[in-house]
Amino acid sequence: MQSKWWKILGILLILYSIIGGLLFPVPHLNILNETIRNLYFHVTMWFSMIFLMLFSMIQSIRFLNGFDKTKDLKAEAFASTGMFMGLLGLLTGMIWAQFTWGTFWVNDPKLNGTAVTMLIYLAYFILRNSIENDDSRARVSAIYNILAFVMMIVFIGVLPRMTDSLHPGNGGNPAFGNYDLNSGMRMVFYPAVIGWILLGVWVAQLRYRIKTLEINKENI
Template identity: 60%
Template sequence: MKKNWWKILSVGLLCYVIIAGFLIDVPALPILHETIRNLFFHVTMWFAMMIIMLSSMISSIRFLSKFRMSADVWAVESANTGMFFGTMGLLTGMLWANYTWGDWWVNDPKLNGAAATMLIYLAYFVLRGSLDDEEKRAKISAIYNIFAFTMLVVFLVILPRMTDSLHPGSGGNPGFSTYDIDDTMRLVFYPAIIGWTLMGVWILQIRVRTRFLQMKIRNNG
């Protein structure tokens, strides 16, 4: 039980976020209206994705420095988990866009950057699947993974801030934090980031254990 306290915390935080996210009073903003509640899910899932993808890159660097296959396992499963949260973030973002901008997808730098990022990471998995030699696959994919995270930062953080965008905090469009998120929303927003990130770590841990068991069975067989 002592080792699993963070799992209990994750479930507790997400239950709180889901309930409070739909029940608390939110600012009455033009265009956004009640859809601003999606901030607790869409944005926080992207935060979780970026943190998990960062851990994937760190695992790839660890592999290249020590050439331990366990680090490669952590790298690929972190990327798998990050892709799950990225997909969920993309879907919730499309839903939000349909209600606020009138279309499921608009020509927006951040949306296009998100799509490009997902395609770059999909290429990472295609690359891994195309190489049969285990060591060669681990080395090449580790190098590519570092490139992939670098491009994630470029597409999701740097470029949107240099161009005009419908997203808050991009170009000349102020961020939510400057005027839209009140203190009540912060009481849900920050726990949501922690909750989704911990849930991601939990999923990652399960995937890594499963991968190690599969490797053990394959080696013993």
């Protein structure tokens, strides 16, 4: 991952999605109107968060096979970047909800699931900070990270589908994959997802390098 091309590609894709997302034509639906453009900015955040958390879990599994501490640092970097993406997804979703539902927050399975996911990952960071010993911190937090990812998939993937929800994509509400996401929107949406994932990986990589430098400095 030393090469530059994927970073440039990520930036270009995000620029394209911002310009295209604000200017390209979108279908006109009742209530949603122009807020449908939020799809390019809100849903992509969740996609990239889930991918970053997946990478974080993979690093944790790799840590448990061989106890290489750099893997643990990578897992932490991916998790905190993913957490940041999740926070942005929450904010964009709340602004969208204010304009379509009339309120920032509703008691809804999908929203509850994401709130709980945020809490689980906050607990992960608290767990990391509350263990003094380096070795056991890495081990215990790797285990909790795997548990957290599996639970997150259950909460935001399985649980909201079991009940009705106000959120698009549930309970008969339109969402992507349905009639409102026409091929024009797909042309912006998928590049945006890839772009944000690439940017997220880049941020995580920088964070990992900073952490490594800090640890090296402490050890000198």
